[in-house]
Amino acid sequence: MNQWLDERLHISRLNDKFLRKAFPVHHSFFLGEITLFSLIILILTGILLALSYEPSNSLVVNSFDPGTADAPNLIPAAYHSALKINAQPFGDMLRRIHHWTANIMVAASVIHMMRVYFTGAFKKPREINWWIGMLLLIFAALTAVTGYVLPYDNYAYQTLKVIYSIAASIPWVGEWVAQAAFAGKFPGDGVIPRVYGYHIMLLPGILLGLTAAHMLIMIKQKHTQPQYAKRIAYKKIVGVPLMTQQTPIMLMLTLLFAGIVVLFSAFIPVHPVEYFGPPSTTPIENIKPDWYLLWVFGALAIIPGDLGFSLLGGDINSEFLGAIVLPTLILGLMFAVPMLDRSRENLYYAENPTNHPVRLGLGVGFMMLLIVWSVAGYKPELISAGILSNTNANTVLWIATFLLPALSFFAVQGIVRGIRSLREADARDRATFQAADD
C-alpha cells in the first residue's frame, strides 16, 4: 500500500522535504506554533458561530422581550442572533473561546515577533518572512476589529462609528472610502453584511494565504539555530524532526493551550452583549479598543485637536494624523527593521540579545513608547482618579512619550554592561582555574 501510494503521490518525497523538517529545541520557538494553533481554533469556532449568526442589521422583533403589538421591541437581526447564540447550549462559551483565542493569537504573534527581533532572526535571508509576518500581524488586527463589530451591540456600534470616522478622515477621498468600505453613510443599511463578508471570507482568506507563505518560506529557509547547535555541530541543522518527534510535542502543546483557553473562557466572560444592549445614542463610558490597538487610541487622546491644516483642498485633521499617519509611521518603522541591518552574510544562529545592546535598547524603548501611549488611553480615568488634571494631562503624557523610551534605552545599555562584565569575570575565573588545574 505504501509503495502503491508512493508510486502515485511520491509520499517519500513529501516525507524527505517536509515531514522530516528539523525543529530547534527551545521553548521560545513554540510562540509561532501557538499563533498557528490559535488561527486553527479561531477558524473552527468561527465556522460554528457563523452557522448560527444572522448577518443583517435590519430590525426584527426581539423574541426574548417582544414588547407589545403597538410598540414591538425592535433590535438589529445581528444583535438578536448574538443573543440567540448566547442562549444556545455552549453558545456563550463558543463566543468566549473565539474571543479569547483572538486575543491570544495577537499576543502570541507579538511575542513571537519580539523573539525574532531580539535574536536577530529577521536578518538575511529571512527579511521576506519578517515582512510577511508584519502583514499577518496587520491583517490579524483587522480581522479582530471586524469581528468586534459583528454582534452589533451598543459597544460594537460605537466602535464602528469611530472606525468609520477614522476612514472618513483621510483627506480628499475619505468620505468615499468610508462609504465604500462600510456600505454607505454611517450606519448604512448593509453595514453588517459588508463587515461579515470581510470577517468570514476576505480577511481569513488573506490570513490563510499569508500563513501558508510564511510556513513554506520557513521550511525552505529553516529555523535559525539556537546557540547550543553551534557547539554541538557547527553549520549542521540540529533539532527534532516533525515526524515523529515534534508532532507529539505539538499535539501536547495544542491540547494544553486549548485547555487553558477553555479554562479562561469558562471563568472570564468577554463582551457581554446583553449588558451593552442594542445600538443606541447613549455612549458607553470608558469605551476602549482591545489592548493591541490601545496605543493608537491613546495617541488620539493626547494629540491636540487644532493640529489640523488644509492642503490643496484636502483637510488634514488630527484624527487622520493620529489614527492613520502615526500608525503608518510606526508600522513602517517595523517593516524597515531588516533593512537597517547591513550584514551580507546569511544568519544561521540566533544571536544573544546582550551581544547587540543597541538593537536590544531600541526594541525595549519602542515597546516602552507603545506602553506609554497605551497608558495615555486611560487619560480620562487618570483624570477622574485625580492622578493627572485636565490642564497637565497632555503635557505629562507627552513628556513621558519622549522621556520614558529614552530612559529605558539607557537603562538597557547599563544592564547589558553589567551582564557583560559578569560574563567576563566568569571567563577570567574559568581561565585561572583551568590554568591551576593544569
Added chain:
Amino acid sequence: MTRFKRNDPEITRRKFINVAMGTTAAVGGVSLLSTLGAANPVFRLTPDKMPPLKGDLLVHAEGSKEGRPVRLEDLSIQLVRAWPMGKNENGEDVIRKGDPNNILALYRFPQGQLVAPTNLEATINGQVVAYSDVCTHAGCSVSDSDVNAGEMRCPCHSGQYDPKRGAVVTGGPPPRPLAQLPITQQGENLVVSGFFLTYPYPFTSKEEWESHIQEVEEQLA
C-alpha cells in the same frame, strides 16, 4: 540583436501576447473600478435622515420617556438627549434617527449662566440651549463630565466641552465646538427654529454644510 529590422507581414507572437496582456489588464482594471464603484451605494436623503429642520418637535431619545416630547421641566444642568421629530411626505410623524448624527444635547442653566459665545438669541430665555451631541472629533455621543457638573466629556478620546459657553472645547482632541441648534418654545413643547448655526459633525467645512442645507431645501421644495 540584428542590424536589420525584420519586416514580417504577420504579427509576432511576442507582440500578440503583449497586446493581449495589455487588453486584459485594461479590461480588468476598468471592471475592478466599476466593482469598487458599486461597493458604494447611492445615498437617498429620506425624511428620517434629514438634519433638524425648522418646526421639528424635540422628543426624548432615551429612558422611559423615549419618543415623547421634551418639556422644559425635564431639563436641568444634566444632559438630556433628544431627537428632532418632523413629518414625512404623508404628514406622519417621523423621528429623524435614520442619521445618528442628528442626536441633540439639551441643557437648562439658571438665568445668567449661559454666556457668549453661545448664541443667546437661539436659546429659550437664555436658559435652555440645544447642541449637536456628536463629538466633532470622532463622532461619538458626548456625555456629562464626571468631574465638573454642567460640563461635557466625550467617552471616546476624552474631548471636553463647556455647554455654558457655546460648547467650546476645553480639553482633548476635538477640533471645534459642538454646533448649536436654534430652538424656541411653542406652548409646552420645544421646537427647532432653524438649521445648526455652525457646521455639525460629520461635515468638515462650512461649504459642505451649506451645500447639504441646499440639498435638503431642494428636497423639501
